[in-house]
Amino acid sequence: MQKLSGFVPIIGAPNAGKSTLLNFILGQNISIVTPKPQTTRNRITGIYTKDNVQIVFVDTPGILDPKYKLQQFMSREIESSVNESDIILLVVDITKYERQSFENLYNKYKKDFASHKLFCVLNKIDTIRKEDVFLVIKDLSENFKIDEIIPVSAAKGFNVDELLRTIIKYLPENEFFFESDVLTSQPEKFFVSEIIRQNILKQFNDEIPFSVYIDIEEFKERESGKDYISASVIVERESQKAIIIGESGAKIKKLGEYSRRAIEDFLGRPVYLELFVKMKKDWKNDEDFLKKNFNKFGTSVT
Ligand SMILES: Nc1nc2c(ncn2[C@@H]2O[C@H](COP(=O)(O)OP(=O)(O)OP(=O)(O)O)[C@@H](O)[C@H]2O)c(=O)[nH]1
Ligand SMILES: [Mg+2]
Structure with missing residues (x-):
């Protein structure tokens, strides 16, 4: 056919x-x-x-x-x-x-x-x-x-x-662009960063979710033991760091737990997730930062 x-x-x-x-x-x-x-x-x-x-x-x-x-x-x-x-x-x-x-x-x-x-x-x-x-x-x-x-x-x-x-x-007559069993062209790293961002959107209000960029710094698949993922939650102002961390680290702990569970569901395997909070002043308006990071995990169409 x-x-x-x-x-x-x-x-x-x-x-x-x-x-x-x-x-x-x-x-x-x-x-x-x-x-x-x-x-x-x-x-x-x-x-x-x-x-x-x-x-x-x-x-x-x-x-x-x-x-x-x-x-x-x-x-x-x-x-x-x-x-x-x-x-x-x-x-x-x-x-x-x-x-x-x-x-x-x-x-x-x-x-x-x-x-x-x-x-x-x-x-x-x-x-x-x-x-x-x-x-x-x-x-x-x-x-x-x-x-x-x-x-x-x-x-x-x-x-x-x-x-x-x-x-x-x-639809035009065309050969397939992807193998039949492929669901997406984005790598796992991208989805991991999105899951963390989704949990931030759920847990924090006002400007916080829109001020956050998630950088996956390490993603190591390990033959024995859980995969290791370390991610930075990058905010744009110093004051936002304390909001993400919460009193005695309560907020970031919850964020880490919820994100880890959702990442495990998505990947279908256990992971060890470590989160860090960093500040990159006004990154949302920083052309160099965005050029380097916006498409970092490969969201190009083909
Ligand atoms: N009642 C109802 N709610 C819906 C329907 N489709 C989406 N929603 C809700 O609308 C909200 C936004 O849905 P999204 O799919 O995130 O919308 P989006 O267009 O991707 O939004 P952006 O990514 O922000 O541009 C969520 O709360 C959804 O649950 C629908 O068919 N019926
Ligand atoms: Mg959407």
Whole structure:
């Protein structure tokens, strides 16, 4: 049978449910999800292979107007993913749909949308009435050039099979880009750093999760005994160090325990995790730091 395959970036506003959708399609939590916007920072490849079909999904950070350098780097992840795509999935949180904000977002990528197939995925339909879903579909189809509009619930998995069937209809004939059993092109190190960041997003509030960069300094697989992982939690101000550490080290201890358990679940083997807290002043605006570190663990698409 002729093989069909293509690149399908998943883009949309922060918190729309892009990573949830990718995880549901793959049946594995490869992209971290939290209730906080700006959870995803890098593009993350998730490869769906079935029979003669391979869809290379690329989860991306939420679309925003960059206010600091880290956000510029995050925005470039979206641009490069969109450039290399066959079909673009624009995910919209239907509960927040509003014509004007959709139009602003649409205009930002208008050129890319005009030169690619565009699907609008209306997510979170589990939380609103059917009549309201139809109203949004009507508004979008009357006012924007969109190839397909597909309502889903990524969290519950409603209608995701229909989304997959429709993507497959549009896929070009192509050889596969990856071996059939490969799920992602990011290395284990990247996922380890993301799991620690996810636990920081869960345990800390305000600016802390957004001020943190996780560096995996050592990752040693050991034939006998547990793997050894040492990671630095890099903050941007001295005062944030004490917050991460907590009274008598209580906070960092909890962070270490929760992260270790989640890393062990992900890797399927026991690990020894050591965490250090370091400060790199204002790293979010430090071009050199970001150039060196932002894509350190290899998040390029191929
Ligand atoms: N009710 C409901 N909640 C959802 C659905 N999909 C995602 N969510 C929730 O929405 C929140 C954000 O989900 P994410 O998948 O992290 O969203 P994202 O678009 O990847 O966000 P960023 O990475 O920050 O851009 C989480 O709390 C999810 O559980 C859905 O279909 N229904
Ligand atoms: Mg995300």
